[in-house]
Amino acid sequence: MTDDPVIANLLTVLDANPELLPVRISVIELLAARGRHAEALSQCATALAQDPVNAQVTALLQRCTAALAGAAGESAAAALASTTSAAVEPEAADSGYDWEAAEEQVGDIIQPAFVNERSEPYAEGDVGLFERPKLTLADVGGMEHVKQQLELSLLGPVRNPELAKAFGTSARGGLLLYGPPGCGKTFVASAVAGELGANFYAIEIADILNWYTGRSEYNLKQVFRTARRKAPCVLFFDEIDALGHKRSHLSGSSSLRSTVNQLLTEMDSMTSDNEGVYIIGATNHPWDVDVALRRPGRFDRMVLVALPDPEARVSILRHHLKDRPVEGIDLNAVAARTESYSGADLAQICKSATQLAMADSIRTGAVRPVRMDDIAAALAQTRPSTGAWFESARNVVEFANNDGSYDELAAYMRTRDNR
Ligand SMILES: Nc1ncnc2c1ncn2[C@@H]1O[C@H](COP(=O)(O)OP(=O)(O)OP(=O)(O)O)[C@@H](O)[C@H]1O
Ligand SMILES: [Mg+2]
The missing domain is CATH 3.40.50.300 (P-loop containing nucleotide triphosphate hydrolases)
Structure with missing residues (x-):
């Protein structure tokens, strides 16, 4: 399969000693550098089976997936263009998808992914x-x-x-x-x-x-x-x-x-x-x-x-799926099924769905875009997380709203109850 002598030698070593992770990482790096991303991806899968949280392998995996997704970008863009008006914008998909950056956004949703520019470095004594x-x-x-x-x-x-x-x-x-x-x-x-x-x-x-x-x-x-x-x-x-x-x-x-x-x-x-x-x-x-x-x-x-109301849910979902390969995702339909879900819950659904598609991609060595069935599976695993908050809120509007501070909250709770 390989005509590169260095890679061939390393692969022989690995055949005899499959547990040598640093060697496998070197192979992955070489394969990626030669543009042989599918092979690199399958080596990543083997390496991750050995050490699922290895940061170096994860980074390489993201790089290879992104490179392959770049090749698949055109079809993904076409698929996106054919979905409903509320679907993810095509330009988000065909801009070549940077898995690493996207993971960063979903990995820590509190980190404002929407901030584009960091101003001057902090002065001494500054926090935040x-x-x-x-x-x-x-x-x-x-x-x-x-x-x-x-x-x-x-x-x-x-x-x-x-x-x-x-x-x-x-x-x-x-x-x-x-x-x-x-x-x-x-x-x-x-x-x-x-x-x-x-x-x-x-x-x-x-x-x-x-x-x-x-x-x-x-x-x-x-x-x-x-x-x-x-x-x-x-x-x-x-x-x-x-x-x-x-x-x-x-x-x-x-x-x-x-x-x-x-x-x-x-x-x-x-x-x-x-x-x-x-x-x-x-x-x-x-x-x-x-x-x-x-x-x-x-x-x-x-x-x-x-x-979030339905429109906000569509925006949040779009935000968390942009820069990922997607196919046939009907954001309005997902928004309609996620009535009590918070922004953080929706981010979690997108993340889980992406992981399902990614796991499939690793298995087959070819990029498989995120589809509605991934979203459905992720949805089935994710419950709305705000129940406890609403319980506290209910007590407050019932027993601690003498000064009317929480009238807006009380009105909101009533509309929820009446639905
Ligand atoms: N209306 C919206 N339109 C688009 N995106 C949204 C909207 N609301 C929330 N988001 C997305 O949801 C993510 C979570 O929101 P954010 O971190 O601001 O919530 P928060 O209320 O500050 O949460 P916490 O209570 O955890 O601090 C944001 O990064 C943003 O991407
Ligand atoms: Mg916050």
């Missing part, structure tokens, strides 16, 4: 993620209600400061996005930054708190300093409930209290110049957010980012 998103609200599928609220409470006032003044509204203070996990809070916040042509600066509250005691306030100060320096900037605080006494392991500690106070001081327009710094917080558990943070002038506007 700093990016300049190209994404805008137009990239957010469905969720019209969320977009409307963002327009009213943040984008409108920022774009029309004079008008906002006349109506006594402003973009000052913070906006709190809340809802079940994996439904687009981070995604939406990043889109707001893109919409404003602003930097997106994402901070996990835990990253500030986990540092050794006494540093939390300093860290927070640094974060605001950086955000002001990078204005216009959307300063995104994720998991803001970590500052709440109910959940934190630092519960009751004076350190936590002073961190909350520091945050209030930094947010306070009287003591801080936050011109061009738009503060958005996110939480899955708004009921655990420190009450001091929810007072007027602080995170006083709450926006529910609920489960």
